[in-house]
Amino acid sequence: MINKIALAGCGNVGTALLEILHDKKDELKEKYGFEYEVVLVSDLMKGVVMDAEGIDLGALLASIDETHTFEKLPRAEGTFEELLVRSGATVLAECTPTNLKTGEPGLSHLRAALSRGISVTTTNKGPIAVAFDELTALAEKNGAKLSYEGVVMSGTPLIDMMKNGIAGCSVLKLEGILNGTTNFMLTKMAEGAEYGAALAEAQSLGYAEADPTGDVEGWDAAVKVSILAKILFGADIPVDKVERTGITKITPAQIEEAKKNGRAVKLLAGLANEKGGLRAYVAPVEVEASHPLASINGAANAITVSTDNLGDVTLIGPGAGRRETGQALLGDMIRMSR
Incomplete structure (x- = not known):
């Protein structure tokens, strides 16, 4: 055909x-x-x-x-x-x-x-x-x-993996880096750059728009979480009901302190099956250095899916381009x- x-x-x-x-x-x-x-x-x-x-x-x-x-x-x-x-x-x-x-x-x-x-x-x-x-x-x-x-x-085939690759598994939690712009900025800040300088570089490279609100305030990641909730779990979670905190208040000092404690600051977007139902969130989190998400730098995306049969499965790949x-x-x- x-x-x-x-x-x-x-x-x-x-x-x-x-x-x-x-x-x-x-x-x-x-x-x-x-x-x-x-x-x-x-x-x-x-x-x-x-x-x-x-x-x-x-x-x-x-x-x-x-x-x-x-x-x-x-x-x-x-x-x-x-x-x-x-x-x-x-x-x-x-x-x-x-x-x-x-x-x-x-x-x-x-x-x-x-x-x-x-x-x-x-x-x-x-x-x-x-x-x-x-x-x-x-x-x-x-x-x-x-x-x-x-x-x-x-x-990066997240949806195909969820629908076909791990068919038969119950998903307990899904959490990852779904916005490359903020991950790029946090990577630069971990290297010592101030927030403003990290944002300016992201804009110069085309990662961030002239108005970066959608990225830095977590709206872009929240939209993706809302979509994933519907596609993967059949749950209606409007974007404004996603718990959302961006990276605008993160400082290099906070990132440095996390590094001293063996952690990396990442803006994580997730869905978690809890007793009260499906929780949707976007927030900066200090991730243990041993976790796969801690090593994701630059504009890359990654997500860890926690399942009953396979344990944690982490998918890494480009989130734009x-x-x-x-x-x-x-x-x-x-x-x-x-």
Whole structure:
């Protein structure tokens, strides 16, 4: 079967996915039996290009590289829903910018695809945070599949590990480093940098936004915890109900004192099954040096899952990056094609 791929959002992540699909077409067919054509690419800034027989990815990537638009290819016109149908797409990769309040425009894209029986993979936290139950029901009703590995930990396969890799285990606790920006900053502070200097370096490297509130106050990690609670445990824990403390009050002196006591300060996000129910939290924690999370430095992510059958399982990998997140979309599409 030839998978006909539509892509919504062609920024860093979408372009990286196209590069992977262009570079690895023969390898993906040989190793995984994954055959495909990209039939639709839609981007708010770059434009829309469609070819039901398959877009020339080499020409498309060259146009993006040279002009930052699709101007060197024939443009397509119509609403996203119309183009989705005309293209003959069988799967949608959705990676438009995240809006945690409305989920748009990604939410409308997902609804359009799933209502037509078109499977979806997304790295967009917005629709999953805003309308997870609706979207899963829509997929089931119309015989489509919905995958979202990239919404947490980028291409590091946490969700697949939880759903498949440790199937049969009861999860007692899940705790980890889910925000690379704050982990980078705490690493720099452990090396002696003041908070302001660590933040400035994170911003200069593109890890932190000009307004870093979402990272340093723990909001980004809290959103991911809320999503994981729903995806993995079926629990509705709104972001504002996640216990949340950021890193703005952490000082180099506190970090140095923790080091003297054989610990490392990390901003941990977690879910714990307690007697009163599922507890969701984000907070700076002094982690014992012997724990795997203590040695995670820079912008890396890691999570430790405590289970009954396997004990603690720690997964380490990138939590961001254009190609890494593009891999999440690719992995989902390969799994959904089987």
